[in-house]
Amino acid sequence: MAATRPRSTVSAWQPSVPGIAEVFHARFTDHAYPAHVHDTWALMILDGGRVDFALDRERHGIGVSDAVILLPPGVVHDGRTVTEAGFRKRVLYLDASVLPERLAGAAVDTPLLFDRPLLERVQGLHLALGPRHSPPTEGFEAQSWLAFVRERLWIRLAGREPARGGGPGAGLAVRLRELLDARVVEGITLAEAAAELGHVHPTHLIRSFRRAYGLPPHAYLTGRRVARARRLLLAGMGPAAAATAAGFYDQAHLTRHFGRYVGTSPARYSRSGRP
Template structure:
């Protein structure tokens, strides 16, 4: 019986979200990275296993799913498996518009962050990046992650929504309503309203009780319901209300209403039921 070779599985892509140069999902069982550097920040979470790595000639180890690893640009590092089962990781390669190079020293001093909130936010961002059409959500989640990382690197303190919260939230809601079909990026909204992206998100959530990407999706679902009950085809409805494609509509519609757009449309005109 022939020996089984090392099991390595990799999925990598470049998303259309400003600041993210690359996304990498990988499972390594018998692999060692040689010493190398990147031009980007490497933001990594483990889904299973353990990893041993050196950063600037100091060795570190990480095990389990509770920690976040942040490797800065321009600093030599390596990486290797620790056990026979290897490790599974998800990595975001972030450019220096997300974190400036001036924070490299702080990251070298403490590349492992024990922060469950940050870890959860990174997981949510990976989920959004894996779904075509959720770029606005991904951009919003990246903004919150950036804020949390800067907090850890002692370069930022959260700005609480002030007296302008309601005004900014109302202006953002009006902007989202006007761009329901065409969509808008968080960066563009921030430029139009002259407010930091993370501050916009916090003001909106404080005022309306949900983040702006959730509000936008809900508005699109409401409009989709009306068009489906008017007899429009789900594929046409998806484009009409701003979803990326029919699969994008199906995913969010089913999560909101517990049924697919096609089934919802098929039930129209049935009258009241018990």
């Protein structure tokens, strides 16, 4: 007797990124959600198949495309598979610190957002968050992607960017670089950096840094940590100890970035300098 294919595969977790209440990945071949509400925003992208859903009693159908689906908190909705192939989705549940509930009406009017920049930012955020049970990627990176997702959602729902503070870009970038240099090992969150530099808006902070130095601040910090790990490895420290001493989560986290920056593994790099 042939094995039956499971009707659903689900993976969910809570990342340590302020504003994201839950990450939810699922594959459904035969499933129908009952009518329900969330107390968070649901930001969804499809990786395969088609889904049909109703939001505030109006039905919508969408297949894999450039659309981002945004379901507001407190509004009744459902969802169901359309074909035998079902669908695959990735969802971020965002709290009110990312989007206020007063923007829910605009989301009810246009839950399907055909916005390529927004889609690319959501995909970048998912990559930065990484899969469940894997070592977390650089938290600064995920926070940066979330800030740009938030900015794009505000533009689509409110017709403008969120209120921001700012200062001269070059001076701000220099101050952020000094702050990152002082916190290479222990790190700093994007919110902490923005507050310490005068409560500037996070996206303004990231753009200022990129304009000044040609790369985003999270990439700069990762590069500094890799450089520190290289020195420690050549001094004789083992890869696991060097990883934590340089500010990485663990050896696997270091290895993932080390290969990108150096072209070899930490262990091979360490052995290369020995007689």
